[in-house]
Amino acid sequence: MKAIVSPLRRLWNVVRRSRIDDELRQELDTHLALIEEEGRRAGLTAEHARQSAQTRFGNPLAYRERALDAVIATWFEDARQDVRFAIRQLRKAPGFTVIAVTGLALGIGVNAAIFSLLNVLVLRPLGYQDPDRVAFVLGWNETTQEMRFNLPLADVDDIRAQATSFDGVAAYAYWDANLSGGTERPERLQAYRVGASTFDLLGARPLYGRTLEPGDGAPDAPDAAVLSYQLWQRRFGADPAVVGSAIRLDERTYSVVGVMPRTFEFPVFNYKGEVWTALKTTPGTAARGSPLWVVAVARLKDDVSYERAQAEVRAIMDRLAADYPDTNRGVGARVIEMSRLNTDIVTPALIVLAVSVALILFLVCANIANLLLARATTRGRELAVRAALGAGRARIVRQLLTESLLLAFMGAAAGLVAAFWALRALRANLPDLVRTTVPHVFDLGVDGSTLAFTIGLVVLCTVLFGMAPALRAGRLDLNDSLKQGSRGTGGPGHHRLRAALIVAEVAVSLVMLVAAGLLVRSFAQLQQVDLGFATGQVATMTISLPDYRYPDAASYRRYVDEALAGVRQVPGVRSAGFVNVLPFSGYNGDTRYAIDGEPPPAPGQEPSADYRVATPGYFTALEIPLHAGRAFDSRDRSTTALVAIVNRALVRRAFGDRNPLGRRIRLGLGDGAPWRTIIGVVGDVGHSEIDERRAPEIFLPFEQAPQSMMMLAASTTGDPEALTPSILAALAGIDASQPVYHVKPMSRLVKDAMLTSAFATSMMSFLGLLALVLATIGIYGVVSYAVNQQVPEFGVRLALGASPADLLRLVAVRSLTLIGAGVALGLAGAAGIVRLMRGFLYGVTASDPATFVAALGLLAAVAAVACLIPARRAMRTDPVSALKAE
Amino acid sequence: MPKHANDRLQGTLDLLILNVLARSGAQHGYAIAQRIHRATDDSLRIEEGSLYPALQRMTHEKWLRAEWGTTDTGRKARFYTITPVGRRQLEAEERRWLELTEAVGRALRFA
Numbered sequence: 002m003k004a005i006v007s008p009l010r011r012l013w014n015v016v017r018r019s020r021i022d023d024e025l026r027q028e029l030d031t032h033l034a035l036i037e038e039e040g041r042r043a044g045l046t047a048e049h050a051r052q053s054a055q056t057r058f059g060n061p062l063a064y065r066e067r068a069l070d071a072v073i074a075t076w077f078e079d080a081r082q083d084v085r086f087a088i089r090q091l092r093k094a095p096g097f098t099v100i101a102v103t104g105l106a107l108g109i110g111v112n113a114a115i116f117s118l119l120n121v122l123v124l125r126p127l128g129y130q131d132p133d134r135v136a137f138v139l140g141w142n143e144t145t146q147e148m149r150f151n152l153p154l155a156d157v158d159d160i161r162a163q164a165t166s167f168d169g170v171a172a173y174a175y176w177d178a179n180l181s182g183g184t185e186r187p188e189r190l191q192a193y194r195v196g197a198s199t200f201d202l203l204g205a206r207p208l209y210g211r212t213l214e215p216g217d218g219a220p221d222a223p224d225a226a227v228l229s230y231q232l233w234q235r236r237f238g239a240d241p242a243v244v245g246s247a248i249r250l251d252e253r254t255y256s257v258v259g260v261m262p263r264t265f266e267f268p269v270f271n272y273k274g275e276v277w278t279a280l281k282t283t284p285g286t287a288a289r290g291s292p293l294w295v296v297a298v299a300r301l302k303d304d305v306s307y308e309r310a311q312a313e314v315r316a317i318m319d320r321l322a323a324d325y326p327d328t329n330r331g332v333g334a335r336v337i338e339m340s341r342l343n344t345d346i347v348t349p350a351l352i353v354l355a356v357s358v359a360l361i362l363f364l365v366c367a368n369i370a371n372l373l374l375a376r377a378t379t380r381g382r383e384l385a386v387r388a389a390l391g392a393g394r395a396r397i398v399r400q401l402l403t404e405s406l407l408l409a410f411m412g413a414a415a416g417l418v419a420a421f422w423a424l425r426a427l428r429a430n431l432p433d434l435v436r437t438t439v440p441h442v443f444d445l446g447v448d449g450s451t452l453a454f455t456i457g458l459v460v461l462c463t464v465l466f467g468m469a470p471a472l473r474a475g476r477l478d479l480n481d482s483l484k485q486g487s488r489g490t491g492g493p494g495h496h497r498l499r500a501a502l503i504v505a506e507v508a509v510s511l512v513m514l515v516a517a518g519l520l521v522r523s524f525a526q527l528q529q530v531d532l533g534f535a536t537g538q539v540a541t542m543t544i545s546l547p548d549y550r551y552p553d554a555a556s557y558r559r560y561v562d563e564a565l566a567g568v569r570q571v572p573g574v575r576s577a578g579f580v581n582v583l584p585f586s587g588y589n590g591d592t593r594y595a596i597d598g599e600p601p602p603a604p605g606q607e608p609s610a611d612y613r614v615a616t617p618g619y620f621t622a623l624e625i626p627l628h629a630g631r632a633f634d635s636r637d638r639s640t641t642a643l644v645a646i647v648n649r650a651l652v653r654r655a656f657g658d659r660n661p662l663g664r665r666i667r668l669g670l671g672d673g674a675p676w677r678t679i680i681g682v683v684g685d686v687g688h689s690e691i692d693e694r695r696a697p698e699i700f701l702p703f704e705q706a707p708q709s710m711m712m713l714a715a716s717t718t719g720d721p722e723a724l725t726p727s728i729l730a731a732l733a734g735i736d737a738s739q740p741v742y743h744v745k746p747m748s749r750l751v752k753d754a755m756l757t758s759a760f761a762t763s764m765m766s767f768l769g770l771l772a773l774v775l776a777t778i779g780i781y782g783v784v785s786y787a788v789n790q791q792v793p794e795f796g797v798r799l800a801l802g803a804s805p806a807d808l809l810r811l812v813a814v815r816s817l818t819l820i821g822a823g824v825a826l827g828l829a830g831a832a833g834i835v836r837l838m839r840g841f842l843y844g845v846t847a848s849d850p851a852t853f854v855a856a857l858g859l860l861a862a863v864a865a866v867a868c869l870i871p872a873r874r875a876m877r878t879d880p881v882s883a884l885k886a887e
Numbered sequence: 888m889p890k891h892a893n894d895r896l897q898g899t900l901d902l903l904i905l906n907v908l909a910r911s912g913a914q915h916g917y918a919i920a921q922r923i924h925r926a927t928d929d930s931l932r933i934e935e936g937s938l939y940p941a942l943q944r945m946t947h948e949k950w951l952r953a954e955w956g957t958t959d960t961g962r963k964a965r966f967y968t969i970t971p972v973g974r975r976q977l978e979a980e981e982r983r984w985l986e987l988t989e990a991v992g993r994a995l996r997f998a
Contacts, residue, residue, distance in 0.1 A: 024965065025939065028916060031964040032935060035917040038960060067940045075947050 025065045079396075083403040090404055097376065098408070100778075101369045105412020107771060108365035109458050110419040111358045117424055117451045119351055121441045127340055128264045130204025131300075135340075136307070137268065138170065138297040138314060141333035143322075151294035152334055154287055156321060160297070160334070163317050166310035168302050171199040172295035173280060175272065177545050177710075178250040179740050180236070186733075189545060189740040190232065191272040191437065192250065194280040200227075202300050203268070210244035210259030217258075217279035225279060226255035230263040231443075232275040250276065252549050266440040268298050268339055273437055290328045299336070311336045350761050353516065353837055357768045360509045362462070364775040367502045369408070370466035371779055374498065375786045377401070377470045384474050398471045405467025409459040417455055421447045432753040433743075469498060499783045500819050507823025507864060508830055510769075510776035514856035515831040517762075517769025519842055522852055524762040526844030527755060533686035533695070534584060535624035539714055539747035540721035540728055541583055544739060546709040557707040558639075560735065561616060567731040568715055569618075573724045577715040578619030581612075581708055584688050585750040586743065594699060596655050597665035597676055607670060610651055610697040611688065614706045620683055622714040623747075630662045630681030637702040644702060646681040651697035666699065677701070691755060692843040714747065721746040758841065773860065777867045784816045785871035792878055799880035812872035820864045824857065831856075900933070900941050902984055905950065905969060905977040913966035915958065916942060942967060950976050 033054055040050030091098040129135050138160060140149040154172060161170040178192035200212035208230065217225045226248060228237070237243045247254050255278060267274040286293040301310055314334050322329040377384070384397055424446045435442060544564075551557055561579055568577045582588045592612040595601065602608065617633045619625075628649060637644055645666055652661050665676040685695035703711070717724045725744060732741055752759075795808050835847040845852065907922045908914060914922070919942075920933045945951045950973030956966045969977070 025943070027963060028965045029935075029939065031915065031958070031962050032917045032939075034962055035915075035958070035960075035964075063936065065939075067936060069943075070940070072943050072947055075944055 025069070029065060079399075080403075083400050084407065086400060087404040087407045091407065094376070097372055101372065101408050102411045102415060104365040104368060104775065105409060105462065106415035106419060108358075108362040108416070109409075109413045109455060109462070110416030110423070111768065112362050112458055113417055113420040113447065113451050113455050114423050115351075115354055115358045116454045117420070117445055117447065119355060120448075120450055120454075121445050122439065123351065125441055125444075127266060127440060128205070132340055133338065134168075134301045134303070135203060135268070135338075136299050136301055136310070137335075137337045137339055138299050139335050139337060140294070141335045142331060143333040144331040148335070150296060152297055153289070153328065153332070154282065154291060154293045154295050155289040156318070156329070156332065156334070157295055157297045158287060159321060160299075160314060160317055164310070164313050166301060166305040166313050168300040169198055169202040170297055170299040171196040171202045172297050173199055173268075173277075174293065174295045176278075178276060179252075179547050179738075180276075181249050181252065181738055187738050187740040188236070189742045190250070190275045192276045192278065193267065193274045195277050196280050196295075199298065202298065205261070205265055207259040208262040209241050210257070212259055212261075213277060213279050218281055220281055220283065222279070222281075224253060224255040225258045226250065227259045227261060227277045228257060229261055229267075229273070229275045229277075230265065233260045250278070251547050263443065264441075268296070273440070289325055297334075298339070301336075307336060307338060350757065350841055353834065354761070354764060356834065356837075357513055357516065357765060360513060361768055361771055361775070362458070363465070364506055364509055364772055364779070366462055366465040367506055368775055368779045368782065369405075370469055371499065371502050371782055373401075373405070373466060373470040374473070375782070377474045380474075397474055401471035401474055402463065402467050405463045405471070406459070409462040409467075412462070413455050413459045417447055417452070420451070432756055435756075499787070503780055503783050503816070503819045504823040504826060506776040506779045507820050507860065508827035510772035511824060511827025511856060511860050512830040512834055513765075513769045513772040514860060515827075515853060516834050516838060517765040518852035518856045519835065519838060519845060519847065519849060520758070520762040520765045522845045522849060523842045524755075524758055527691045527758060529844075530687065530691050532584070532691070532751065533625060533684045534747075535716065536747045536751045538717045538719070538721050539622060540717060540725050541586075541712060541714050541743070541745055541747050541750065542725075542728070542732075542741050543586070543710070543712045543743040544732070544741055546739070548709070550736075550738070551709060554639075554707040557709055558704065560739075561703060561707070561711060563735045564713070564732055565616060565618065567735055568713065568728055571715075571724065571727045571731050573718050574728065575716045575718055576618050576621040577713060578622045579616040579703060579711040579713055580619045581614040581711055583712040583714060583747075583750070584623075584686050585747075585754045586712060587689070589689060592668045592699065593670050595667045597667070599655070608654065608697075610647075610699045612668070613698055613700040614703050614708060614711075615646075615700050616703040619714060622716045623686075624716070625686060626684040628682045628684060629660075630679070632681055632683075633700075633702040638704050639707075643675055643677040643705055644680045645677040646683055646700040647679055648683050648685050648695075648698040648700075650685045650695045651699065652682055654697055668699065668701075689754070691751075712743070721748075758843075761841070773863060776860070777863050780816070780820070780864050781867040781871065784812065784868040785874070787815075788812060788871045788875045791875070795875055795878040796880045796882075799878060805876040805878075808878065809872050809876045812875045813868065816868035816872070817865070820861070820868070824860070827860075828853075899984070900937060901945060901950075902977070902980040903933075904938075904941060904945065905973055905980065908951065908967060908969040909974060909977055913954070913956070913968045915956075915964035915966050917964070919967070945973070948976075949973075 036054040037047075037050045040053055041047060045053065127135070138152065138157070140152040141147075142149045151174075157170060157172045161167075164170070173193045173195035176192040176194055178190045179187055180190050181187040195213060197213050197215040197218035201214075205212065207227065210227075212227055213225060216222055228243070233239060233243065241260070243257050244259060245257065247256050249255075267277070280295070282293075285291060299310075301307070314336050318329075318333050322332060428443070428445045431442060544560075546557055546560060551560060565577055565579065568574055582590060590612045591609045593607040593609050595607065615633060617635065617637075620627060620632050630646070633644075633646065647655075647661060647666070655661070656664070661679050661682060664679050666679055667674045667676050683698075683700070685698075687693065688696060713728075715721070715724075715728060725746075729741055729744070732739070798808065798811075799805075831853070832848075839847045903923050904919060907919050907926075911922070916935075916938055920935065920938055923933050942951065942953075946953050946967070949970055951967045952970050953965050953967050955963060958964050
């Protein structure tokens with residue numbers, strides 16, 4: 002005890018002027034004065050009396066401290082006793098403890114996990130200095146009023162020179178870099194060439210070495226590269242000595258000058274980036290009309306509002322459009338706070354999840370409160386004895402709260418362990434799209450803030466399920482409890498509280514079942530959607546031919562021809578073809594078009610369609626049906642007549658019922674582009690969302706529109722993943738230095754596109770079933786407790802001539818009334834949560850009657866069973882033994 | 888409370904204080920000490936250093952109630968009274984004390 006007391010005494014010394022201490026001092030002063038008075042009465046002089054009193058009295062300070070120690074020691078002793086006693090009590094009721102801790106572990110675990118998710122995705126600020134001042138200046142198409150992201154470099158230079166709203170404006174451009182060298186196979190990196198002031202503007206510091214500096218952007222400066230933490234870990238063995246070494250990017254040598262910390266996130270709305278090099282501008286690239294378009298980031302001055310910055314940028318862009326109509330007509334810009342981009346995306350689904358897990362925790366707490374209330378009444382005698390032995394009301398309340406706190410802590414500990422494993426599994430299985438674009442996603446896990454949140458939950462839970470039973474026990478009537486037998490006391494208050502708990506549990510679980518049901522139905526509908534192509538046995542991968550090895554169209558054609566020939570020879574490959582953009586690859590591109598013989602659309606109103614370039618074999622490999630005409634074949638050469646294939650959606654829009662074959666189509670704006678003859682019509686395919694409307698597409702033969710980035714689709718006779726190594730080997734045989742990436746079976750691409758809804762569906766189904774189980778346990782517990790309490794009453798009723806069926810009716814009517822009230826409340830609540838979900842349902846209306854009926858039916862059936870089992874026990878009451886027990 | 892059961896000396900001081908307060912009305916610390924002195928013909932001298940910690944502890948245990956008041960000579964002092972819980976405690980301590988002394992007495996007579 003001493004070891005605990007002395008540091009605490011030091012703490013007390015700090016707050017020496019506390020009330021207890023003041024009072025003690027005064028009390029001791031009085032004592033001293035009284036001794037003095039006695040001395041004077043005995044005839045001593047005043048001085049003598051004081052001296053003698055002080056001698057007799059000793060050191061008052063020491064007394065005071067000993068008295069304080071006594072107070073603290075008892076407090077500690079009480080607390081230790083409470084905990085020891087609580088442990089003993091919980092061990093005496095292992096069934097109750099296991100149920101309560103398991104429930105709490107689930108409830109707290111899911112809350113901690115969802116909190117971590119929310120924290121990473123929404124709450125955590127970007128890791129920049131004053132992140133709310135960091136903005137994107139993004140290109141805006143004034144004609145179509147659409148975001149176009151990039152801006153011409155020259156415009157960014159003008160904004161930097163003219164705008165007064167910013168402390169700095171930096172530009173960067175995306176770049177697919179081929180990392181080669183060493184013995185490892187070549188790899189395609191997400192690289193950015195960045196304006197040299199970018200890192201300074203963000204206020205980002207490196208982990209090792211330095212970031213890029215203004216000097217690195219000079220035309221004659223040595224090429225410098227900064228690595229991302231992830232690349233450094235993956236490819237360079239996390240060796241700090243990499244700083245100063247040389248790497249090869251696109252066959253140029255760069256010296257590594259720094260490594261960024263793990264928490265650094267490059268400004269993103271698409272790729273996070275793995276390597277950064279300096280953007281070296283030349284008079285050519287910086288000139289107006291140059292093809293170099295960039296993304297601009299800016300730091301707003303402290304006293305400048307986003308509205309003002311936006312107004313200023315708009316004025317500059319309007320001036321540029323007026324001065325340089327050839328290059329700048331329709332080019333606008335938007336200033337957007339960077340952290341806004343993330344929060345906009347994820348909110349509604351996460352709100353539903355967060356509400357659901359909070360409801361689960363509420364259900365768990367309601368059940369435990371229920372069990373505790375039942376225990377408190379059967380423990381009435383024990384508590385009464387303690388009260389009779391001198392334990393005050395506050396002491397008993399404290400004792401019971403200690404038990405609850407202990408339960409909550411054990412539950413939280415188990416829940417955190419579960420959340421830790423669940424988040425680890427989630428982190429390991431993130432799809433590429435999430436991993437490479439969502440900021441902070443590697444930080445998903447149980448961290449400090451999750452821990453703090455969990456401790457908050459422990460306190461909340463303790464209050465939620467521990468307070469009512471504890472306060473009730475504190476109000477216990479001593480005589481009553483001691484008089485009554487071990488059956489304990491109920492009392493009307495208890496019944497009302499229990500009834501309220503049943504109603505709330507039924508309501509909450511109905512809400513969650515409806516939400517889960519809607520998601521399940523929606524997900525099932527998504528699975529049924531015909532995507533228009535085969536997703537089963539198709540291997541896919543992407544190549545991006547670098548211009549330093551493949552400088553022209555002829556070299557693209559050569560590579561693609563050889564690659565197709567090589568892949569088609571791999572045993573097990575049935576057919577293979579390249580396309581510029583595969584469905585569900587995450588990429589897309591579109592083009593304006595005009596039809597020969599149709600009235601020209603008004604300027605700015607030209608229709609657009611998705612732009613595709615395909616080789617022969619592509620439609621076969623994906624089993625996209627040919628509805629009319631022919632597919633591309635070896636007749637379509639660069640030297641033969643220009644042709645195109647369109648899909649049915651385009652035919653519907655452009656031709657209606659008329660035959661499109663033989664008609665001519667022109668891509669792009671203006672009269673310069675050549676006419677192409679439509680030779681075939683193919684089926685529509687889903688492209689980026691399962692549930693989107695099928696978009697019009699125009700396909701050109703690769704021979705007539707070669708490009709450097711192409712995606713391969715190869716249908717296989719067996720498991721496409723088993724064939725992947727052979728296909729990669731065939732490609733390496735053509736050019737070993739050429740990276741191949743996005744290597745995935747088609748089925749994975751589609752699955753990844755459904756990931757959000759699969760995740761939400763499985764999560765909500767899990768939570769909905771959990772809610773149902775919890776509500777069932779709750780109803781069963783309450784009803785069976787009530788039946789036990791009423792056994793003597795039933796005995797009397799039976800003795801007075803009631804039939805067992807009457808008893809059954811008595812119990813059933815009472816519990817079914819409560820369940821009915823819960824259902825009514827739940828339907829009202831479901832209407833609320835369903836409104837939140839409208840946006841992410843497919844193929845079902847938010848008020849889908851089937852879902853409501855199914856949820857109601859399931860709940861009603863389970864609830865009825867939960868109260869009929871105890872009700873049947875009531876029916877079997879033996880009147881003789883029931884009355885004897887009294 | 889059981890935790891003091893082994894601590895005979897402390898138990899004895901508690902017993903004496905409870906006893907004094909059970910037989911009189913509200914008393915301040917000095918008066919309690921004086922009454923114990925007088926009752927034992929000065930053979931038991933209560934250390935002030937033990938008295939006040941004991942009073943603190945017993946108040947905390949709800950055996951005593953403390954209230955501020957004024958002495959005959961007009962000084963501010965804390966007056967202690969015994970609570971019902973304290974009376975039960977007194978009974979228990981008294982019984983234990985009698986059992987102990989009886990046991991010790993028997994041991995002395997027959998050993």
